[in-house]
Amino acid sequence: MENNKTFDIENINCDDYTQVDFLEYRGDDLFEGAELFDKFLQDAIARGYMLYGMPVCSSPGPEFQIYNPYEKKSFKFLNFCSYNYLGYSTNPVIKEAVKDAIDKYGTGAVSAPMLSGYYDVTSQLESSIAEFKGKTGAVVFPTGYGTNLGVISAMLKLGDVAVLDILSHASIYDGARLSGADIKVFSHNNAKHLDKVLSGLKDKRVLVCVEGVYSMDGDLANLPKIVEVCKKHNVKILLDEAHSTLIFGEKGRGVAEHFNVENDIDITIGTFSKAFGAIGGYAVGEQKLMTFIKMCARSYIFSCGMAPHTSAGILKVLECYQTDKTTRTKLFENSKYIKDRLLAAGLNIGETESHVVPVIVGDDIKLREISKKVFERGLYTGIVTFPAVSSKRTRLRLSISSEHTKEHLDRCVDILTEVINP
Numbered sequence: 001m002e003n004n005k006t007f008d009i010e011n012i013n014c015d016d017y018t019q020v021d022f023l024e025y026r027g028d029d030l031f032e033g034a035e036l037f038d039k040f041l042q043d044a045i046a047r048g049y050m051l052y053g054m055p056v057c058s059s060p061g062p063e064f065q066i067y068n069p070y071e072k073k074s075f076k077f078l079n080f081c082s083y084n085y086l087g088y089s090t091n092p093v094i095k096e097a098v099k100d101a102i103d104k105y106g107t108g109a110v111s112a113p114m115l116s117g118y119y120d121v122t123s124q125l126e127s128s129i130a131e132f133k134g135k136t137g138a139v140v141f142p143t144g145y146g147t148n149l150g151v152i153s154a155m156l157k158l159g160d161v162a163v164l165d166i167l168s169h170a171s172i173y174d175g176a177r178l179s180g181a182d183i184k185v186f187s188h189n190n191a192k193h194l195d196k197v198l199s200g201l202k203d204k205r206v207l208v209c210v211e212g213v214y215s216m217d218g219d220l221a222n223l224p225k226i227v228e229v230c231k232k233h234n235v236k237i238l239l240d241e242a243h244s245t246l247i248f249g250e251k252g253r254g255v256a257e258h259f260n261v262e263n264d265i266d267i268t269i270g271t272f273s274k275a276f277g278a279i280g281g282y283a284v285g286e287q288k289l290m291t292f293i294k295m296c297a298r299s300y301i302f303s304c305g306m307a308p309h310t311s312a313g314i315l316k317v318l319e320c321y322q323t324d325k326t327t328r329t330k331l332f333e334n335s336k337y338i339k340d341r342l343l344a345a346g347l348n349i350g351e352t353e354s355h356v357v358p359v360i361v362g363d364d365i366k367l368r369e370i371s372k373k374v375f376e377r378g379l380y381t382g383i384v385t386f387p388a389v390s391s392k393r394t395r396l397r398l399s400i401s402s403e404h405t406k407e408h409l410d411r412c413v414d415i416l417t418e419v420i421n422p
């Protein structure tokens with residue numbers, strides 16, 4: 001990365017610099033960037049702006065305890081940050097299944113999956129997730145990030161092309177980078193632009209990558225049009241349903257089910273860290289392809305397998321979900337309620353069509369002031385800035401849960417309105 005910012009080493013502060021400036025810093029000494037970043041950090045802490053990565057010291061329910069390391073005390077917050085969309089992370093039936101599995105298997109997989117880190121429950125989970133998604137094969141990875149990294153880099157080689165929606169998640173970009181393939185982007189959700197990009201890639205092997213629900217904006221992939229364009233150019237398509245599995249589609253299989261294009265998707269990726277309330281990721285698709293991925297995905301081969309108790313908890317989620325989707329109905333009601341109220345309060349929630357709700361505020365300085373006030377009022381949200389989103393459209397991101405009551409939703413809107421639109 002190029003360092004295009006002039007650094008006044010004696011006067012580093014959080015007004016003239018942002019965190020990203022330090023990522024790009026190239027001093028003569030390899031560790032100099034860390035020294036300078038610490039100056040920035042101390043200024044940000046002293047002025048109450050450093051709100052990232054505070055330890056949570058309770059379960060991630062609709063209200064939770066956060067330990068403030070600067071005040072050395074824990075405080076209760078309204079939780080609009082966790083991806084506990086359907087409450088499974090805190091569900092007693094799921095917790096019991098996980099506890100039983102810990103008694104049986106211990107606390108971790110303690111080996112790579114090709115050696116002794118692949119357990120019977122993880123094998124069952126692969127069968128169950130493939131069946132749930134209506135595909136013949138699946139691979140379970142220890143994280144969603146590692147899933148995109150492993151699958152995309154296993155599929156593409158030097159000379160191939162990854163064609164990404166410009167707003168794709170970092171794990172998709174990183175998988176494409178690791179593969180050594182060329183990377184082309186198309187404007188967000190713009191099938192016409194995708195068509196133009198693909199027209200310039202005749203005779204290339206191409207993988208188009210899109211997301212079901214976009215993680216920072218909450219809008220849905222324009223799948224019917226994107227699939228049509230991919231078919232026209234005869235290229236493969238990978239769909240990341242991280243935020244949409246268990247939520248969209250009649251059976252909860254995701255946005256591809258919602259748009260009735262499941263048979264047109266070559267590889268589907270998902271995570272267990274969102275609506276499933278756990279951790280891990282999966283790829284589903286045709287059996288032979290999944291077996292091939294198991295043999296070549298470096299993040300699968302060279303990393304410890306999924307912890308067996310995590311697999312057991314996720315299996316229980318799938319079992320419970322198939323007989324009772326009431327929490328999903330509640331999530332839809334909550335999402336509609338809060339979005340209607342935020343719009344009525346004149347707040348900018350972008351193009352969201354889901355339970356992922358951005359409240360767009362503008363540049364970094366504005367975000368920093370707003371975040372501090374929101375935090376002081378006891379509301380914990382995602383604070384999202386560049387490089388996750390454009391530095392002109394920084395935002396607070398609200399993750400809605402079925403566990404929120406009307407009172408939680410109202411309090412959240414009231415705080416945001418008081419701070420952003422008094």
Ligand SMILES: Cc1ncc(COP(=O)(O)O)c(C=O)c1O
Nearest residue numbers: 143144145169171215242271273
């Ligand atoms: C679209 C998308 N894909 C992949 C991931 C990575 O998943 P995980 O956090 O489970 O590693 C995320 C995480 O937020 C995501 O939003």
